[in-house]
Amino acid sequence: xxxxxxxxxxxxxxxxxxxxxxxxxxxxxxxxxxxxxxxxxxxxxxxxxxxxxxxxxxxxxxxxxxxxxxxxxxxxxxxxxxxxxxxxxxxxxxxxxxxxxxxxxxxxxxxxxxxxxxxxxxxxxxxxxxxxxxxxxxxxxxxxxxxxxxxxxxxxxxxxxxxxxxxxxxxxxxxxxxxxxxxxxxxxxxxxxxxxxxxxxxxxxxxxxxxxxxxxxxxxxxxxxxxxxxxxxxxxxxxxxxxxxxxxxxxxxxxxxxxxxxxxxxxxxxxxxxxxxxx
Amino acid sequence: xxxxxxxxxxxxxxxxxxxxxxxxxxxxxxxxxxxxxxxxxxxxxxxxxxxxxxxxxxxxxxxxxxxxxxxxxxxxxxxxxxxxxxxxxxxxxxxxxxxxxxxxxxxxxxxxxxxxxxxxxxxxxxxxxxxxxxxxxxxxxxxxxxxxxxxxxxxxxxxxxxxxxxxxxxxxxxxxxxxxxxxxxxxxxxxxxxxxxxxxxxxxxxxxxxxxxxxxxxxxxxxxxxxxxxxxxxxxxxxx
Numbered sequence: 001x002x003x004x005x006x007x008x009x010x011x012x013x014x015x016x017x018x019x020x021x022x023x024x025x026x027x028x029x030x031x032x033x034x035x036x037x038x039x040x041x042x043x044x045x046x047x048x049x050x051x052x053x054x055x056x057x058x059x060x061x062x063x064x065x066x067x068x069x070x071x072x073x074x075x076x077x078x079x080x081x082x083x084x085x086x087x088x089x090x091x092x093x094x095x096x097x098x099x100x101x102x103x104x105x106x107x108x109x110x111x112x113x114x115x116x117x118x119x120x121x122x123x124x125x126x127x128x129x130x131x132x133x134x135x136x137x138x139x140x141x142x143x144x145x146x147x148x149x150x151x152x153x154x155x156x157x158x159x160x161x162x163x164x165x166x167x168x169x170x171x172x173x174x175x176x177x178x179x180x181x182x183x184x185x186x187x188x189x190x191x192x193x194x195x196x197x198x199x200x201x202x203x204x205x206x207x208x209x210x211x212x213x214x215x216x217x218x219x220x221x222x223x224x225x226x227x228x229x230x231x232x233x234x235x236x237x238x239x240x241x242x243x244x245x246x247x248x249x250x251x252x253x254x255x256x257x258x259x260x261x262x263x264x265x266x267x268x269x270x271x272x273x274x275x276x277x278x279x
Numbered sequence: 280x281x282x283x284x285x286x287x288x289x290x291x292x293x294x295x296x297x298x299x300x301x302x303x304x305x306x307x308x309x310x311x312x313x314x315x316x317x318x319x320x321x322x323x324x325x326x327x328x329x330x331x332x333x334x335x336x337x338x339x340x341x342x343x344x345x346x347x348x349x350x351x352x353x354x355x356x357x358x359x360x361x362x363x364x365x366x367x368x369x370x371x372x373x374x375x376x377x378x379x380x381x382x383x384x385x386x387x388x389x390x391x392x393x394x395x396x397x398x399x400x401x402x403x404x405x406x407x408x409x410x411x412x413x414x415x416x417x418x419x420x421x422x423x424x425x426x427x428x429x430x431x432x433x434x435x436x437x438x439x440x441x442x443x444x445x446x447x448x449x450x451x452x453x454x455x456x457x458x459x460x461x462x463x464x465x466x467x468x469x470x471x472x473x474x475x476x477x478x479x480x481x482x483x484x485x486x487x488x489x490x491x492x493x494x495x496x497x498x499x500x501x502x503x504x505x506x507x508x509x510x511x512x513x514x515x516x517x518x519x
Contacts, residue, residue: 048365051518054406070367078365080358088293088299093291100287101366129299142362155365259377 001026001153001181002047007056009042009205017042019205022057025183029175031196032185033266039205040185041081041157047183048078048155054176061152074103081157081185084138086204087131091122091141094130098145116148120174136167143174156184160191201269208273213266220264224251225271227260236271243271281372288376292397293383297443304513307345308388310446311451313339314456315395326457331396332410333480338388340450340475343381343421347442350377350429354515370516374507376421382415389414393439401486413478420474421449423506430513449473454480460489471495 002025017039032040047060049069058065061075085094095113096106104112115227117123119141130138139159146154158166159175172194175182186192192199193213201208201216209216210274223245228235235242245268246254251261297304298438310333318330319473352382396402425445432438453476459467477495484491 045361049517050361050364073365073367080361083358083362084356086357086359088295089291090347093295097284097287097291098362098366101281101284101363101368101372103281103367106283106287145362150429213418 002058002060004043004047004058005053007043007046007058008054009046009051010054011040017205018046018053021205023200023207023210024197025200027181027198029157029182029184029196030198030200031192032183032200032202032203033187033189033192034185035187035270038187038202040187040202042203042205044078044155044157044183044185045080048076048109049073050080051076075152076155077149077151077153078155079146079157079159082161083142083183085130085133085141088129090127090129091117091133091137091144092126094141094229095145095148099148102149112148112150113144116144119147119177120144134167135163138169139163139167139171140174141177145172147174147178150179152180154178154180154182158185158187160186160188192266199266201266203270203273209269216266216269217264220245221269221270222248223246223264225262225264225268226251226254227262228258238271281368282375284368285372285376285379288373289379289383291380292377293380295385296380297387304384304387307338307342307385308391310341311392311450313387314451318456327399328401328455328486329458329483331392331399331401332486332488333479334392334395335389335410335414335456336417336475336482337450338392338477339382339385339418340421340455340478341446342385342388343378343418344425344446344449345442346377346422346425347429347432347445348382348438350381350426350514351432351435351438355428355432355435360515364516370514371511373516374423374426374510374514377426378418381422382418385414385418389482390417406486410482413482413485413499416499417474417478420499420503420506423503423508423510424474426510427506427513430510430515450475454483459483459492467492471502474499474506477502 004021004023007018007021010016021043032043034040042051046053046065047058049065049072060072063071065072085181095116096109099109099112100106117126120143122137122140122144125133125137127191130141143159156175161169163171184195198210199216200210215221226244226246228242229240231242232244236242255261315330315334319327360373428441440475453470453473454462455475459480467480477499480492480495481499483489
């Protein structure tokens with residue numbers, strides 16, 4: 001579905017956003033996770049033909065991103081990070097406009113737009129100007145666009161950033177309705193765990209690890225995370241917090257001694273790599 | 280080319296804004312109507328014909344110049360442009376859609392000026408046809424110029440200031456609201472950098488207020504082509 005070969009990107013201001021990324025993606029829903037500035041958006045924008053790489057090659061749906069961008073654009077939907085609706089337009093108008101841009105006739109666009117809005121339970125809000133919608137509903141307008149377009153591959157760049165938990169859950173449900181393959185970026189570990197069949201850990205423009213959540217977390221099997229504000233031997237430091245991994249059966253002892261004990265998440269893969277996840 | 284998209288975009292972005300944001304329409308009319316009032320008072324009604332014809336052009340130009348901010352806002356803030364990059368449409372479809380939306384957005388003002396013009400009997404069939412053509416070509420060139428500048432902007436913080444400056448300097452300074460014959464010829468040529476100047480000079484000629492300066496026809500056509508082509512290349516579509 002997607003493959004990259006030594007893909008690199010250095011912006012005009014000298015910032016190196018991607019460093020020789022070689023990657024193959026063939027799962028139904030793949031998530032790039034990493035901190036802000038890790039290179040996720042750059043990678044997604046290159047793959048969805050919005051940005052040119054500095055070097056390297058990539059193919060999406062069997063087409064070269066540099067030589068055949070028009071063919072790729074027929075196969076993909078790409079929802080940009082923090083894309084906002086046009087306040088004066090209603091959800092159905094957004095969808096129709098987007099579908100017409102994708103080559104649908106006006107009648108087809110209307111039909112598919114209504115179908116998608118019904119499926120995402122947005123039908124009642126279809127004629128409300130979008131500046132009257134909640135943040136979650138506005139994001140769902142974009143997911144509805146992707147749903148109505150029925151593309152082979154959907155790229156979603158941080159689809160739930162800035163949303164409250166309820167809105168985030170709504171958007172997750174909407175994403176699960178999408179057909180075809182989905183590639184999304186996020187810096188919410190629980191989002192990747194909830195949605196992705198495969199996760200790709202991105203840091204400083206490089207791929208740290210790739211695999212299913214279960215496989216990636218295998219090394220932590222039977223362990224919990226113990227946090228303290230005081231340094232201890234074998235600790236990883238995250239800001240002012242010290243972290244170590246202990247056996248699950250020892251957890252109660254640590255709790256009694258005033259430590260915070262948490263279950264293992266994808267965050268811990270970054271901790272092991274010495275990446276400071278504090279905002 | 281996806282003309283269906285350009286027309287749909289123009290309809291939604293132009294007409295829906297009129298319907299759901301009428302304050303924008305009033306705001307776009309406020310400057311030319313204020314000038315119309317001032318010119319009427321100061322010239323004791325003598326120059327009102329100029330102010331009405333100039334009002335058509337000033338309105339269309341100022342709406343289009345506001346697109347500097349609009350184009351940058353859609354690209355940088357709303358990320359709507361990025362959404363369309365990954366579809367089948369070309370930058371030309373997008374620019375054409377935006378340009379046509381500004382023309383639609385100017386319609387309430389154009390109708391108002393048409394009523395004022397009819398009341399003071401300035402129209403003939405020929406002058407109406409000439410005015411329509413001038414307004415269309417003026418929209419293309421001013422929107423093209425604006426989107427060229429809007430495409431070069433990296434940050435939104437300066438963009439509204441730039442569009443306000445452009446609107447005043449490139450609309451009020453040229454002989455839009457006063458007889459072009461009041462200016463030395465070389466000044467007219469200098470002011471022709473703004474597409475509003477050839478449009479105003481020609482309009483005053485076609486309405487019979489002043490002699491027709493035919494050299495402004497090729498200037499206006501060339502400017503509209505140049506500015507539209509520049510917009511096509513300066514609009515950041517697939518970014519480097």
